[in-house]
Amino acid sequence: MSVSIITACKNRSKALAISMASWMQLDEVDEIIVTNWNSDSSIDHLTILSEKVKIINVKDELYFNQPQPLNLAASLVKSEYILKLDCDHILNPYFNFFEFHTVKENSFITGSNKLLKGMDFHFLHSLWGLLYVKTETFKKLGGYNENMGKYYAVEDDEFAVRLISYGLNPILIDAQKLSALHIPHSNEDRVKNFESFESITKILSEFGKDFLGDDLYLYMIKLCKDKNHNVYPISASMLEILDLLDESEKKFFNIVEKFDGKIDVDWYSKPIYKWEVTQINDQIYEAVKI
Amino acid sequence: MSISIISACKNRGQALTVSISSWIQFDEVDEVIVTDWNSDIPVDHLTRLDSRIKIITVPEEPYFNQPQPLNLAASLVKSDYILKLDSDTVMNPYFNFFDHHIIDDQSFLTGTDESWHFTNTKPNPKHVYQIYRYLKPLWGTLYVTRDNYFKIGGYNENMNKFAAWEDTEIYERFLMLGLKHVNIKFNEKTLFSLPHLTKKRVEEFQAYKENKYLELRIREHIKKYNNVDDDNIVHKLILEKHNRINYKKFKLKENSDYCVQPVVKWDIEQISDQRYIAHKIAQ
Numbered sequence: 001m002s003v004s005i006i007t008a009c010k011n012r013s014k015a016l017a018i019s020m021a022s023w024m025q026l027d028e029v030d031e032i033i034v035t036n037w038n039s040d041s042s043i044d045h046l047t048i049l050s051e052k053v054k055i056i057n058v059k060d061e062l063y064f065n066q067p068q069p070l071n072l073a074a075s076l077v078k079s080e081y082i083l084k085l086d087c088d089h090i091l092n093p094y095f096n097f098f099e100f101h102t103v104k105e106n107s108f109i110t111g112s113n114k115l116l117k118g119m120d121f122h123f124l125h126s127l128w129g130l131l132y133v134k135t136e137t138f139k140k141l142g143g144y145n146e147n148m149g150k151y152y153a154v155e156d157d158e159f160a161v162r163l164i165s166y167g168l169n170p171i172l173i174d175a176q177k178l179s180a181l182h183i184p185h186s187n188e189d190r191v192k193n194f195e196s197f198e199s200i201t202k203i204l205s206e207f208g209k210d211f212l213g214d215d216l217y218l219y220m221i222k223l224c225k226d227k228n229h230n231v232y233p234i235s236a237s238m239l240e241i242l243d244l245l246d247e248s249e250k251k252f253f254n255i256v257e258k259f260d261g262k263i264d265v266d267w268y269s270k271p272i273y274k275w276e277v278t279q280i281n282d283q284i285y286e287a288v289k290i
Numbered sequence: 291m292s293i294s295i296i297s298a299c300k301n302r303g304q305a306l307t308v309s310i311s312s313w314i315q316f317d318e319v320d321e322v323i324v325t326d327w328n329s330d331i332p333v334d335h336l337t338r339l340d341s342r343i344k345i346i347t348v349p350e351e352p353y354f355n356q357p358q359p360l361n362l363a364a365s366l367v368k369s370d371y372i373l374k375l376d377s378d379t380v381m382n383p384y385f386n387f388f389d390h391h392i393i394d395d396q397s398f399l400t401g402t403d404e405s406w407h408f409t410n411t412k413p414n415p416k417h418v419y420q421i422y423r424y425l426k427p428l429w430g431t432l433y434v435t436r437d438n439y440f441k442i443g444g445y446n447e448n449m450n451k452f453a454a455w456e457d458t459e460i461y462e463r464f465l466m467l468g469l470k471h472v473n474i475k476f477n478e479k480t481l482f483s484l485p486h487l488t489k490k491r492v493e494e495f496q497a498y499k500e501n502k503y504l505e506l507r508i509r510e511h512i513k514k515y516n517n518v519d520d521d522n523i524v525h526k527l528i529l530e531k532h533n534r535i536n537y538k539k540f541k542l543k544e545n546s547d548y549c550v551q552p553v554v555k556w557d558i559e560q561i562s563d564q565r566y567i568a569h570k571i572a573q
Contacts, residue, residue: 014315014383021311025304048338090380093304094486118417119424122479178423184479185384 002030002079007087008069010037010193015088015183017046022091024050028098030079035069037061047283056285064193065149072275072287074143082138084131088183097179101132108133110160112172122184124175129156141166142269151196152221154228166267187217196224292320292369297377298359300327300494305378305484307336312381314340318388320369325359327351337564346566354494357445357456358554362568364444372439374432378484387480391472395435399472401428402461425476427483430457434464442467446540447553453492453529455536466548488525497532504528
């Protein structure tokens with residue numbers, strides 16, 4: 001078995017340094033491919049951690065998004081499997097993730113959006129965006145949907161829906177095994193690098209919404225998710241959040257209500273961007289949009 | 291303000307690699323001094339992560355203990371403050387520990403929480419087990435001035451056979467010295483521990499390795515009377531037993547001295563800018 005970890009990073013190098021120190025230790029991991037989406041400071045020094053680490057630098061990108069840098073990282077993958085992690089996901093060295101999670105034939109493993117409470121909310125809930133899938137499948141489906149770049153989140157749900165539509169069974173990660181952990185952070189950190197951050201801030205001020213501190217960013221996250229969910233299909237059975245919504249709110253969502261192993265949406269997402277990738281040395285690459 | 295992190299490690303190199311990668315993210319940290327207590331796979335390669343990291347290798351030690359390697363690490367400290375962390379304590383880069391925790395020469399900080407609440411707000415009883423996963427192991431954290439550390443003689447090196455309790459003992463001696471205790475603000479999540487099985491806590495200690503009869507008895511007992519055969523529960527009970535033995539032997543009395551004398555003296559040889567080898571000097 002060979003696994004490539006892919007991740008996307010903009011200005012999260014401190015968390016990434018810690019996470020990568022955990023990823024590189026697993027024998028199952030052959031390579032770690034990070035797309036550095038125009039971080040203010042270079043992260044090239046992280047290649048010192050391991051020969052497995054490869055950094056793709058993308059310059060001149062004002063705002064963060066996940067799909068484009070992740071698809072770019074995936075384009076270099078040589079392994080049989082792709083494990084997509086966020087740059088603040090630690091693979092716990094005490095419990096081997098791969099002993100608890102195997103991608104079987106016709107399946108993929110995804111984070112769960114089941115709402116966890118207590119400390120688990122901070123350390124496990126945000127594993128939501130984790131994806132473990134065959135490389136061949138990832139590429140066949142066109143990877144993440146690159147149209148989803150403006151608002152925070154939901155590219156993970158959208159991809160999961162397409163994977164199901166393609167005919168694969170979703171297997172939720174066994175979070176309670178504690179083989180993966182999320183480094184807790186504020187809600188501001190989730191949204192601040194996205195293009196929509198400024199526009200949503202403006203909307204909120206125009207409507208006189210009176211949120212303080214972290215509540216403001218929590219509301220922004222909700223708005224971003226709503227915006228994306230209006231356009232892109234989500235599986236009702238995968239989103240516990242729907243239990244919290246009344247019927248009138250639900251109508252705003254493009255929901256695949258019944259999930260019984262079959263979802264019928266177009267599983268292919270055509271990449272928007274093409275890249276010219278230049279290899280600088282064994283571990284450093286530069287990529288420019290064509 | 292200058293801070294040295296000290297830590298002791300025996301066969302926890304994988305966790306230490308993650309933790310130390312978090313410690314070096316903080317500008318407040320001037321040096322990280324780790325005593326590698328004869329790990330099967332040495333950890334001196336970690337020095338290449340950062341020039342602030344120093345590794346003291348102690349060969350030929352069959353059993354782990356915390357006080358001796360920690361005092362050895364502390365002996366090299368140059369900073370004004372000492373922060374003792376376990377090898378699986380992660381400093382959260384998103385929430386700066388040093389912004390939330392201030393001490394001076396009249397105070398010290400530990401993770402000791404005698405209220406057993408660990409959070410400012412009372413947690414839902416259903417979720418208390420989660421606090422034990424991520425936060426309870428921070429009990430052994432210590433943050434104190436270098437002067438005060440040496441004023442009490444550091445950790446009690448007599449506590450070397452059984453797992454744990456040197457952290458509670460040193461907490462009590464700092465109180466006897468007259469320092470004010472500062473709690474960790476657990477809710478701020480500036481620190482967390484990498485969760486692991488309880489066996490990890492005891493497996494390298496002499497009392498565990500040499501007394502397999504205790505493990506056997508506990509295993510048979512809970513199987514017979516509780517119909518339970520759970521490795522984690524067995525080791526929790528072993529740890530509890532070790533704690534009780536330490537408590538009985540080392541619980542401070544009213545007239546106890548806050549200062550302890552070192553048991554071990556060291557011959558320390560500097561191999562490079564970041565590497566040292568230490569041998570015990572025969573007494």
